[in-house]
Each structure stands twice: as C-alpha cells, then as structure tokens.
Amino acid sequence: MSNSNIGNKNQTQRKPVVLMTMGTQERKGHDYQVMTHKYITPLVDFAGCVPVLVPTCCGTDALETYLDMADGVYLTGAGSNIDPALYGQENETPGKGQDKARDLFDIPLVQLALARGLPIFGICRGMQEINVALGGDIYQKVYAVPGFNDHRENPQDPVEVQYQAVHGVKIKPGSWLREALGSDEIRVNSLHGQGLKNLGEGLEPIAVADDGLVEAIHAPGLSPFLFAVQWHPEWQAASNPDSIRIFQAFGDACRQQVRKAQASKQRQSA
Structure with a gap:
C-alpha cells in the first residue's frame, strides 16, 4: 500500500504527527540518540503518519510541548532494559544495558499522553514501559521462570533467522484485535528475555503466547x-x-x- 492510498476518504485532513522517542547509544566515546529504520518505515508506509523523533537525553522540560504537536505516541523496542528500581525490584541482569534517560522520559510520556486521550502503540520495550508507567512490573528473566519458555533469540543466528516466526499467540475471542487480524491465533517472532508480570492499572491481556506469557495488551477502560x-x-x-x-x-x-482536534478548533472558532 502506498502513502497516497491512505486516508483517501478525506484528502483535506492532515497526516497525524506521531512522537517516537529515541534511545541512548555510545559510539567511540560519543553519545548518540538513535532510532532504527525498521521502526520508522512502517509508521510512514502503513500507518500513514508523520514521525517526530524525540530526544530523551534532555529531560522532560519540553514534554508538554512535544505532546502539543502530537496525534499519537509510538514506543519502540530497544536493546536496553528498564531500570528495575522503577518497578520496585533489584537488578537481576546487571550485564544488560540500561537507558535510564529513556525510562525517565517515556514513563511520564505515557501518563500524560493517556491524560490527553492520545493513541499509544508500544513494541517490546515500549510495551514494558507502558506496563511500568501504569504500576505494573516485569519478569526480568522469563527464561528462568518455571512454566515459561525461553523467548530469547540466538545471538549467533543471522538476523533473518532471529526474526523468524517461532511461536503462536492466541488472540482474545471477540476482541477488536481478533476482528482486525481475522484469526484466533497468529505466528510471531520472539526476541525478548523479559516480559510482563503483574499488569498495570487498567491494562488487559489481548493476546498470550503458547506458554501463557502476555504478548499483547490493551486498555479499553483507559x-x-x-x-x-x-x-x-x-x-x-x-x-x-x-x-x-x-x-x-x-x-x-x-x-x-486529528479529526477530533480539527472539530474542536472549528467549535472554538464558531
């Protein structure tokens, strides 16, 4: 589907602006803010949105300013783990990198975006951030919890193998996701050592893995x-x-x- 085919029903409506927070990465003694292409291109090509890449290295002083321009928030995956102190645990994976600047930006971002009624979409780390922002916690080592499978990729495999679909997820019957995907179960890739434990306030599982691990969440009441x-x-x-x-x-x-925002402006100017 090309960009021109998205939103044809209303050609006068502007494309939605979506915030994407970046992560910290060190290269040869320099600190970078980064975002990989694989997350950006589907937002443009299939969601039909305009990405705005937001640095997390400067704190939250400008957070409301960013939200003022946003029609949605998109929280991506990353190679770092969330600081366990933010959900009341000691760090069980000290050898794994963290990105505390992103943690301290994204958690209030989720809370403020919800207060504004903005759509939010999270992937991998982004899902875990949403859970922590709403008071939930995380299994730091899913692979060490009895009853769960090892959901990590093999780091020795080529990337095409790492991202292959390797297990099923069961979709909640009667849910909007079941209707959108047209299937009770789909096959997905799996590249995570951590996973959701206790869900945050208002969150509900909408898909689970074969071993019962929560693989997708939504918040219809929030x-x-x-x-x-x-x-x-x-x-x-x-x-x-x-x-x-x-x-x-x-x-x-x-x-x-976008339509809601445009209608609100029209009412105010009437």
Whole structure:
C-alpha cells in the first residue's frame, strides 16, 4: 500500500504527527540518540503518519510541548532494559544495558499522553514501559521462570533467522484485535528475555503466547487506543499482513485524533 492510498476518504485532513522517542547509544566515546529504520518505515508506509523523533537525553522540560504537536505516541523496542528500581525490584541482569534517560522520559510520556486521550502503540520495550508507567512490573528473566519458555533469540543466528516466526499467540475471542487480524491465533517472532508480570492499572491481556506469557495488551477502560505487543511487527512489515493491519489500526486511531482536534478548533472558532 502506498502513502497516497491512505486516508483517501478525506484528502483535506492532515497526516497525524506521531512522537517516537529515541534511545541512548555510545559510539567511540560519543553519545548518540538513535532510532532504527525498521521502526520508522512502517509508521510512514502503513500507518500513514508523520514521525517526530524525540530526544530523551534532555529531560522532560519540553514534554508538554512535544505532546502539543502530537496525534499519537509510538514506543519502540530497544536493546536496553528498564531500570528495575522503577518497578520496585533489584537488578537481576546487571550485564544488560540500561537507558535510564529513556525510562525517565517515556514513563511520564505515557501518563500524560493517556491524560490527553492520545493513541499509544508500544513494541517490546515500549510495551514494558507502558506496563511500568501504569504500576505494573516485569519478569526480568522469563527464561528462568518455571512454566515459561525461553523467548530469547540466538545471538549467533543471522538476523533473518532471529526474526523468524517461532511461536503462536492466541488472540482474545471477540476482541477488536481478533476482528482486525481475522484469526484466533497468529505466528510471531520472539526476541525478548523479559516480559510482563503483574499488569498495570487498567491494562488487559489481548493476546498470550503458547506458554501463557502476555504478548499483547490493551486498555479499553483507559483509552480509545492503547495497544502494545511483545513481538516485533515492524520487522519486514511489508511482507506480513498481520503487521500491516496492526500499523493500519494505529494509524486509523491517530487519524481519528486529528479529526477530533480539527472539530474542536472549528467549535472554538464558531
């Protein structure tokens, strides 16, 4: 689907602006703010949105300013873990990198975006951030918890193998996701050592893995659209109909936010 085919019903409506927070990465003694292409392109190609990359290294002073320009928030995956102190645990994975600047930006971002009624979409780390922001916590080592499978990728495998679909997720019957995907179960990739434990306030599971681990959440009582997944739908999204439908659903929610904002301005000017 090309960009020109998205939103044809209303050519006068502007494209939604979506915030994407970046992460910290050190390279040869220099600190960078980074975001990989694989997360950006499906937001443009299939959600039909305009990404605004937000640095997390400067604190939250400008957070409200960013939100003033936003029609949605998109929290991506990353190679770092959330600081366990933020959900009341000691660090069980000291060898794994953290990104505390992103933690301290994204958690209030989720809370303020919800207060504004903005659509929110999270992937992998982004899903875990949403859970922590709403008072939930995390299994730091899913692979060490009895009853759960090892959801990590093999670091020795080529990236194409790491991102292959390796297990099923069961979709909640009667849910909007079941309707959007047209299936009771889909196959997904799996590249995470951590996972959701106790869900935050207002969050509900909408998909679970074969072993019962929560793989997708939503919050119908909190937001018109808050949705997050543990797998990576952004990976080669163009060849995955389920991924396309997920990004389209987020884009539709953001377009609805644009319509609401435009209607509000019209009422104020009348």
